Amino acid sequence: MNAQLQGVDFAALAPLLFLTVLALALLLWETFSSATARKWAPLATVIGLAAALVLAYQAPVSTNPLLTPWLNFEGVSRFFTLFFLTVGLSTALLAVPFLKQFDPPRGEFYFFLVAALFGLILIGMSADFLTLFIGLETLSVALYILCGYMKKWEYSQESALKYFLMGSLAAAFLLYGIALVYGAAGTTQFSALKTAAQGSMPGLFLTGIALITVGLAFKAALVPFHVWAPDVYDGAPNPVTAFMAVGTKAGAFAAFALIFLVALPRFDDLWNELIALLAYPTLIYANFVALRQTQLRRFFAYSGISHAGFMLLPLAAGTPEALPALLFYLVVYALSTIGAFAILAFLDTSSEGVTFDDLRGLYSRSPYLAAGLALALLTLAGIPPTIGFFAKFYLFKVAYQAGYTTLVIVALLTTILSAYYYLRLVGILFSATPSEAPIRKSRSAALVATLAVAGLVALSVYPKLLTIFE
């Protein structure tokens, strides 16, 4: 047994190590030379994250026994690392026009962003409840601050406080659950869960699992654990909302996937029933409330909750095919949501955020922005021929195969409902009387929007592009 860390192990860890150094460097830079940091930190972060992406892409797999009990380097973890880094990179790019516009008095934005990203990647790589918990907390603490970053905004403080209180509660549930599972399994490693599930203390184990599920359900904003999400999304700065809508949600689902699809596939039908029971209210409630929204950040909060509901379908199914279906959906959801937020960045000029009114007649003012946003919204609505249709189709197939016919029918009906509100928004884009809200120019947001839209088009034409991951 080789207990020494070798070069290959460092290379495998490189993305995480690199992000740590980047985060600390950004913090020190801000402390010692605030003016230059303000000017160049965005570029440094973008370059740094791009470098991390390259490092992650080329990272070898470590088999060192010092690391493998804690971290997973293969398969789905690798996918999550790349996915989260891409999300982080897009957020960093979207933050550039935002910070230029609002010019907050402090400059640690990018430090917190990189820290949050570190937490996310740790979640995706975790092979043990402790690494998972550390990842979740690193993410959450950074996000609590990011939510309240615009101190002068009326709702920002409420947003941060609410998120903090709810997040702490969720963390408490999660930790208590982990403790109970530890009691039943004698270890916190994911690999030992399967044997523990058939172990001598099923009551203890199941209680622990239930609490962990509740904790993660808070993070994923599933109904009825969702009440924080709309207010928090609403009060947070636009790029942070984008990061939460995609990154945090994906983080929670990454945790779900690692525990319940990889480590414990269909260990107990009761759990799958429970997830299906969570899916019903999530789908129905979120889609109904989204109908009445007029502010985009709130709108995306509810839309995000409803998509979380859709992503519960493969979790409930728990079949071997559930994981690729979930990941596929996650990528499509991320591309379209980030694309939409990138386009909203052009219109984001006040602390109230972008409202439906500001989007009125966007087509006649800027056809490209309107077309891009329309494509993103149609994808979210799952309207063919966008790839959103097949992403949903895949989910429905997996759930149907596992026997959740009623759930599939409810999901189909709520898809119609969601089509209504997405299409209403699309209709507003094309209405005849344009609003006079100012449109800014931003090259970095344009880059993100272009890449996201190109990704959506490419996937719609040839989805096999993505299936190589699986």
Add this chain to the structure above:
Amino acid sequence: MSPLFILFAIPFLLALLIALTPQTTARRLKIYAFILSLIPLIYFFVVEPNSEVKIPWFPNLGVNFHLSFDSLSQIFVGLVLLIVPVAIASVASDKMEHSHTFYFLVFLLEGLLIGLFTSRDLAFFTLFWEATLIPLYFIIAQWGKHHPQRTALKFLIYMIAGSALMIAAVLALYFAGGQTFDMDRLRQVAENVPQAKWIFAIFLLAFAVKTPLFPFHAWLPDTYCNAPTPGTILLSALLSKAGIYGLLRIAMPFFPNMMQAAAPYLVPLAIFGVLYGSFAAWMQKDYKRLIAYSSFAHVNFILAALFAWSAMATTGGIYQALNHGITIASLFLVAGWLEQRIGTTAFGPVHGLAQFMPYLAWVALVFVLSSVALPSTNSFVGELLILLGLFKQNPWAAAVLATAVIWAVVYMLRWMQKIFFEKPSFYQEKWRDLGLKEFSIALPLIAIIFWLGIYPAPVLKQAEAATAEIEVKS
């Protein structure tokens, strides 16, 4: 690359081409678009793309990009390629804004319809089925009139409500048929699937809303009237055919016994739809609405033929689907020209136009006669076959349906009389007669109408071959 794939790809390339055309006048862009729209039509006749395309597309789902060309596809694709230039020709380019986007959407729709009418993979069929709604939605919402947004949304909601459950039905078929979307294989097993009755009903509902069969037509009058003229042509001539094609491609071959069992309920519905549409058309005070209801009556005539489950009626129905597409496009084309000149679609303000615009009146009359199935026009052949086929099955139903021919004369000639004849109104400046460009569109259509009416054999042979593939017993 197979010729069929090229045919499928051409409209998408044209869409890109027209979107990237440099800024120019709307009038010139219309000419470009019209010329471009002839390319796939010429390709279709010159190359005859009888081929197959099969590419693995989403392996995890077993979806193949599978297009194939048979007699049925040929008739419907031919109709699409023919109607798109007509629709483009009907654009009133002087009032058109955002022309680039408009033609882009029209070509997009053309490509999607070709995909729909040739696809042999049920997933792709569903995909094209839904996707055709997007360009139509934007065409109605952006270029329509009288609350276009509301009309477009109503149209879309109806369509999605009609077909949303179809996805569940497709999934159910997919699993029961051994995880495949291949239509030829699904056809073997469809009727023995446990929930076959439900699946059949769901497909039938989707097709009935799209066509539309009485009583699923609530979306039709507003949509047809508020859409811009080219949009109305695309809707009435092509989109209604998607429903008919769905019946011919899926409902009838997949569920032959259930179709037969349902006939006693469906045939009366369709016949009632014909009568209702005729009566409603007669009651209209607006000629665009009148034509809209006449279209509704005529598609229900076709549906009655398909529901009757007789080889002759089905052949007639397929033939009539082609005819209806051509005739209704011609009628809306003329209605559009008329509207441009007199500035209204209502009866009343103007009369006796035949005196000032004789050519327009004659052209309109030819199209009207084709619509009322005068012998030697295209519709006569189709409707005669349908009535003969139905007569063998059920003489009473045929007798009732035959009266529809008379109703058609009553309401159609009412339009002619109110607008073109009666005492002439005072002459107005804008009342120019048909010009050379308009004639160059109208004359080929008239030629096709008479050609299909006098020498139907080549196309009828295709229709018979298509009927034989569906295996309708006479």
